[in-house]
Amino acid sequence: MTTPRVTEPALSRADDTATDGDEALGWRAQRTREAILDASRRLFLEQGYAGTRINNITDACGISRAGFYTYFKDKREIFNLLGQTAYDDILAVIALWDDLPQRPSMADVVSWVEAYFAFMDRHGAFIFSSAQSGPNDEDVRSKSKRLQLRVSFLLGMHLRARQKDHTTAPEALGLTMLAALDRSWYLVTVQDLGVDREDVIRAIAATIHRSTGRD
DSSP: OOOOOOOOOOOOGGGGGOOHHHHHHHHHHHHHHHHHHHHHHHHHHHHOTTTOOHHHHHHHHTOOHHHHHHHOSSHHHHHHHHHHHHHHHHHHHHHGGGGSOSSOOHHHHHHHHHHHHHHHHHHHHHHHHHHHHOOOSHHHHHHHHHHHHHHHHHHHHHHHTTOSSOOSOHHHHHHHHHHHHHHHHIIIIISOOSOOHHHHHHHHHHHHHHHTTOO
16 A cells, blocks of 8 residues: 655745744644544545545535645545555554563553554544445555455464464464454444443453463
8 A cells, every 4th residue: 555645845944933823824734634634534434435525525624625635636645645544553553562571461451452442543434434435446455455464464473472372374363353353343432332342342352362372
């Protein structure tokens, strides 16, 4: 998945003496850009990628079409950026296992699941919408499958390294755990079935903890 570049004007030495008005403009620009991304995440989930038009995004943000094109050339660029950001962030969450002990406690795993749910709070809408109705071309599907497999493999390897009896298919182990994490987050957060979030986190953490063969 390529990383689109949305660049702001480079700061020169003279900008060190920027006025309050200049600083406010930069802050407003960043806020507008984030509003566009947040609205797009929500709309992609509610209406699907194909069903979301630029006008829907601008209406949700309260900006003009010209304002939209100041930051992005089209909704595909937004999709690519959201996807790359989600991928970078999930790699950071998976990497938290690097700092966990070889024999993690239940509390260690609970903390990690909490971090994963926090990741889903930010990116879950995009992840589910892209799986259901992302851009319909082979390039996107191929890259998505490759990245999902890589994330599954990385998590599986972290868990495998902590098992007494090592699994022969770390990607299958990782995929199983990620599926449980994602679906549980969706049911407790998006559908709000009335189950306590902390209870769900502890239940998933217990499953992950047991997968390592630890009591």
